Amino acid sequence: MELLTMPRADDVVASARRIGEEVAGRCAEVVDRDSRFPSETVAGLRSSGLLGALVPHELGGPEASLQEMSQAVSALAQYCASSALVLAMHQIQVATLMRHATNEARVALAPRLLSGELLLASANSEVGLGGERRSSLCALEPTEGGFRLDKQASTVSYGEFADGVVATARRGPESRANDQVLAVCLPPSLELDPTGEWDTLGLRGTRSRPCHLVAEVPPEMVVSDYADAFMRTSLPTSAVLLSSVWWGLAEAAGQRAHSSVRSKARKERMSGAEPSLRGAFRLAELGVLLHQMREVLAGGAAAYDRSKDSPEVATFQFSSRMDNVKLSSSTLVLDIAQRAMGICGLGGYENGSQTSMGRIMRDAAAAPLMVNNDRALEATAQALLVMKEL
Numbered sequence: 001m002e003l004l005t006m007p008r009a010d011d012v013v014a015s016a017r018r019i020g021e022e023v024a025g026r027c028a029e030v031v032d033r034d035s036r037f038p039s040e041t042v043a044g045l046r047s048s049g050l051l052g053a054l055v056p057h058e059l060g061g062p063e064a065s066l067q068e069m070s071q072a073v074s075a076l077a078q079y080c081a082s083s084a085l086v087l088a089m090h091q092i093q094v095a096t097l098m099r100h101a102t103n104e105a106r107v108a109l110a111p112r113l114l115s116g117e118l119l120l121a122s123a124n125s126e127v128g129l130g131g132e133r134r135s136s137l138c139a140l141e142p143t144e145g146g147f148r149l150d151k152q153a154s155t156v157s158y159g160e161f162a163d164g165v166v167a168t169a170r171r172g173p174e175s176r177a178n179d180q181v182l183a184v185c186l187p188p189s190l191e192l193d194p195t196g197e198w199d200t201l202g203l204r205g206t207r208s209r210p211c212h213l214v215a216e217v218p219p220e221m222v223v224s225d226y227a228d229a230f231m232r233t234s235l236p237t238s239a240v241l242l243s244s245v246w247w248g249l250a251e252a253a254g255q256r257a258h259s260s261v262r263s264k265a266r267k268e269r270m271s272g273a274e275p276s277l278r279g280a281f282r283l284a285e286l287g288v289l290l291h292q293m294r295e296v297l298a299g300g301a302a303a304y305d306r307s308k309d310s311p312e313v314a315t316f317q318f319s320s321r322m323d324n325v326k327l328s329s330s331t332l333v334l335d336i337a338q339r340a341m342g343i344c345g346l347g348g349y350e351n352g353s354q355t356s357m358g359r360i361m362r363d364a365a366a367a368p369l370m371v372n373n374d375r376a377l378e379a380t381a382q383a384l385l386v387m388k389e390l
């Protein structure tokens with residue numbers, strides 16, 4: 001097992017920031033312009049050991065916490081949100097598999113994650129279901145040695161560049177829509193054929209194309225209780241890590257607004273005038289929202305790290321709290337980016353300027369859609385019918 005490049009858990013954030021500065025930031029514009037996969041950045045994630053950062057100690061990994069991974073994703077998103085989303089989506093799968101897969105699967109997958117050779121994509125969304133999180137149309141069909149899965153996946157980010165795809169499916173052809181399992185689909189028993197394009201407003205580097213997935217899945221590569229895995233791990237890690245991308249975008253917007261305000265003040269001072277406080281006033285207001293964003297993320301990630309092994313994590317209350325992290329962050333980021341644009345003025349509106357908000361605003365526009373905020377609100381609304389506390 002290659003552990004030489006593996007960061008210690010407390011180096012995870014520094015590694016992500018370094019990759020952001022040295023690689024992701026330098027190719028972010030062209031990744032966005034050409035809607036191409038950020039392969040240089042992902043090569044950096046592979047060689048730094050970051051892909052295996054959540055692998056637990058018992059399997060030879062650094063067992064980074066969700067708080068650390070959230071900060072790492074946010075640090076990377078400040079340079080390239082597409083790259084950060086790749087890291088976030090991969091880690092949601094890793095977290096889920098390391099906690100819920102069979103022991104055989106965990107032992108087989110961990111060394112490949114640690115050596116950086118296994119980038120995992122996900123195929124949850126399905127043609128005909130929209131963004132419904134807890135239902136599937138496709139089903140595992142029993143075969144001689146295991147199962148066969150045939151899925152029309154509506155969106156598989158970086159599917160063509162991944163080394164495996166983790167897919168939701170019904171347990172069997174006779175199962176109800178919400179009786180789901182999670183299937184780890186690996187080459188050579190995996191065929192993934194794109195059936196459409198990915199030409200979007202933002203997050204263009206994620207290459208999230210619709211795909212036809214066909215796989216043979218051995219029994220040990222099936223997580224048999226997805227309802228449990230979803231509630232305990234997939235939902236909270238997805239809420240926190242997707243939100244960390246929005247947080248990173250908000251930080252980037254704040255930094256650009258701050259630099260615009262300081263540069264104007266410098267120019268005013270140099271011309272002998274007293275710097276106007278108008279922009280700084282708006283920036284102070286933006287800082288209040290950024291503070292909320294940081295607290296929401298820090299609180300959500302810490303709550304998960306604290307409760308992940310307790311029964312609390314499997315309660316409606318906890319799931320609603322995690323959904324609230326995503327609901328808050330996905331609306332705050334849009335507000336912050338809009339305010340930052342107001343502070344930067346034309347420099348913010350211009351493409352290619354030092355303080356351009358173009359890519360940030362386009363990337364952030366996906367925040368309420370991915371997973372649609374109405375889905376999370378509906379889940380909370382349903383829970384509130386029986387929950388005693390808000």
Ligand SMILES: Cc1cc2nc3c(=O)[nH]c(=O)nc-3n(C[C@H](O)[C@H](O)[C@H](O)COP(=O)(O)OP(=O)(O)OC[C@H]3O[C@@H](n4cnc5c(N)ncnc54)[C@H](O)[C@@H]3O)c2cc1C
Pocket residue numbers: 089121122123124125126129130131132155156157158203206208366369370371372374375378
């Ligand atoms: C950048 C990006 C990357 C993605 N990558 C992946 C990936 O790798 N793997 C993957 O599986 N998916 C991925 N997705 C898909 C994502 O997880 C959601 O499935 C998708 O964004 C939802 O698409 P939708 O808006 O068409 O669907 P919906 O969630 O169906 O929303 C459409 C509309 O329907 C309304 N609506 C319909 N039914 C309900 C209901 N019951 N409750 C509440 N509202 C309802 C919503 O309000 C909304 O207005 C990605 C999406 C994006 C934007």
